[in-house]
Amino acid sequence: MVENERELVVRSMTWEADGVLSVTLTAPGGAPLPPWEPGAHLEIDLGKWVRQYSLCGAPGGTGSYRIAVLYEPDGRGGSAYVHEELRPGRTVRVRGPRNRFPLEDAPRYLFLAGGIGITPLLPMIAQAADGGVPWRLVYGGRSRDSMAFLPELARYGDAVTIVPEDSDGRPDLDALLGAPEPGTAVYCCGPEGLIAAVERRCEAWPHGSLHVERFAAARDQVLDGEDTAFEVECARSGVTVEVGAFETVMDALEQAGVQIPNACREGICGSCETPVLAGVADHRDGLLTDAEREAGATMMPCVSRCLSDRLVLDL
Structure with a gap:
């Protein structure tokens, strides 16, 4: 078993909305679990699939972990397995918690x-409310029937605005984001269309105001380099491969017998993040900050490539 990996038991499953099941996980025997902070996720091995789900229970809780899974019958299979086959009493292998979407200190928050996409924001809201920090x-x-955790959110009163599209249309992002508010941290999670619209409106806001977590790669991801061939050396395993112009680093390494943990293969989950020992990565992920890309210390081999002739990775 790799570091930070453990077996957990499905204690309960609860309908939170139409098509949304929450799953509560505990350690066998009730042992305490590693603490976590808002924005953290678990990587769960579902047999044929490895998926990442945001923790949405009480912040820092160590007695159990809670995730929520949207049923996507036309998806890649992970959500269908949870809804159709996973049941209380079953055991699953998990890795984490890991946090690529932390709640940073701010004078006030706007959650969208x-x-x-409500799942990673629930513990953020709870922490802000408990700390007395203004938020909305x-x-x-x-529709309201499809929106999870409404009863939990009801206790916050007017700080929460519910906008069901079938009755109220879509949130008025121009009214919410049209005037920059220095000191307000904006946290957004949801479909790519929402995130892209929020990003456009936050371009005039102070740098660093907006924080997002994606379920899919951004459609307008800017690429730095061309899709050319290059060489990758794995320092620990001694394997060197040629990565073709039309294959990924991950695919090339897997064909050579070097396995890298992965869940999304789209550069949005961070499970394959790998230290770079030499060379210049062409970052094509949706996770690293501008400062992290500039530092070049890690890369996501599922999507990112190389701006030099050769990369040396800590694999």
Whole structure:
């Protein structure tokens, strides 16, 4: 078993909305679990699939972990397995918690959620409320029946605005974001259309105001380099491979027998993040900050490439 990996038991499963199941996980025998902070996720091995789900229970809770899964019958299979086959009493292998979406200290917060994107924001809201920090949530979805955790959010009163599309349309982003508010941290999670619209409106806001977590790669990801061939050396395993112009680093390494943990293969989950020992990475992920890209200390081999002739990775 790799570092920070453990077996957990499905203690309970609860319908939170139409098509949304929450899953509560505990350690066998009730042992305490590693603490976590808002924005953290678990990587869960579902047999044929490895998926990442945001923790959405009480911040820092060590007695159990809670995730929520949206049923996507036309998806890649992970959500269908959770809804159709996973049941209380089953055991799953998990890695984490890991946090690529931390809640940074700010004078006040604006939380924007779309659909299942409410999950990472729930513990952030709880922490802000417990700390007495001013905040507001605007939560959009197809209908109230499809929007999870509304009873939990009701206790916050007027700080929460629910916007079901079938009755109220979509959130008015121009009204929410049209005038920059220095000191306000904006946290957004949901469909790519929502995130892209929020990003456009936050271009005039102070740098670093907006924080997002994606479920899919950005459609307008800017690429630095061309899709040319290059060489990758794995320092620890001694394997060197040629990465073709039309294959990924991960694919080339897997064909050579070097396995890298991965969940999304789209550069949005961070499970394959790998230290770079030499060479210049062409970052094409949706996770690293500008400062992290400039430092060049790590890369996501599922999507990122190389701006030099050769990369040396800590694999």
